[in-house]
Amino acid sequence: MNFTEFENSILDISQELPVHPTKEIPQRNTEEIDKIIFHCTAQPWNVWEVTDYDLKPNHIDEEGCPCITYSYFIEKDGTVYKCLEPEAKSWHVGKWNATSLGFCINFEALPETFPPKVQFQKAVFLAAYLSIKFKVETKNVLGHRELLETGFYYENGEKILRKECPGISINLDKFRMEVEIVKSKWLSQKLDVI
Numbered sequence: 001m002n003f004t005e006f007e008n009s010i011l012d013i014s015q016e017l018p019v020h021p022t023k024e025i026p027q028r029n030t031e032e033i034d035k036i037i038f039h040c041t042a043q044p045w046n047v048w049e050v051t052d053y054d055l056k057p058n059h060i061d062e063e064g065c066p067c068i069t070y071s072y073f074i075e076k077d078g079t080v081y082k083c084l085e086p087e088a089k090s091w092h093v094g095k096w097n098a099t100s101l102g103f104c105i106n107f108e109a110l111p112e113t114f115p116p117k118v119q120f121q122k123a124v125f126l127a128a129y130l131s132i133k134f135k136v137e138t139k140n141v142l143g144h145r146e147l148l149e150t151g152f153y154y155e156n157g158e159k160i161l162r163k164e165c166p167g168i169s170i171n172l173d174k175f176r177m178e179v180e181i182v183k184s185k186w187l188s189q190k191l192d193v194i
């Protein structure tokens with residue numbers, strides 16, 4: 001699958017997903033985006049169920065979020081959805097929301113489990129696609145747990161994880177290496193991608 005084939009395979013449901021009845025979706029300039037963030041649902045929820053959870057009173061806000069918290073979503077069968085326009089500043093990583101764009105996989109992340117191969121491959125493709133599209137370096141493709149304060153903090157010099165997201169079984173250094181390989185291949189194909 002090359003860059004264009006991958007892009008064409010993304011299903012855009014951004015106009016179909018429900019949004020909060022009264023809250024405005026905060027907007028940003030996409031040039032602010034300097035990080036791509038990898039999340040998991042930690043629940044067996046599809047994109048519609050996640051949206052439903054996000055819009056109702058939840059752990060992020062007692063009145064609900066303005067919209068789904070993720071810009072892209074990958075189901076277990078490898079279907080990739082676009083959920084939000086990149087200008088939407090969704091509520092997925094606290095103080096990093098303005099400068100990051102998040103994608104999520106439907107994955108419970110139970111101990112010793114790993115996402116289905118087809119889904120994980122799409123996560124690699126999506127991260128490569130987004131990092132090319134928004135000119136984000138591969139080193140800034142991060143797992144939620146790698147973000148200071150929302151993902152981890154320091155206490156007495158010791159690093160404490162607040163989140164395991166996108167799942168502790170996922171080696172993020174290895175993930176970035178796979179993303180870099182796909183990016184190099186796509187860019188060497190001299191496609192009109194930038």
Ligand SMILES: [Zn+2]
Nearest residue numbers: 039040144165
């Ligand atoms: Zn997360």
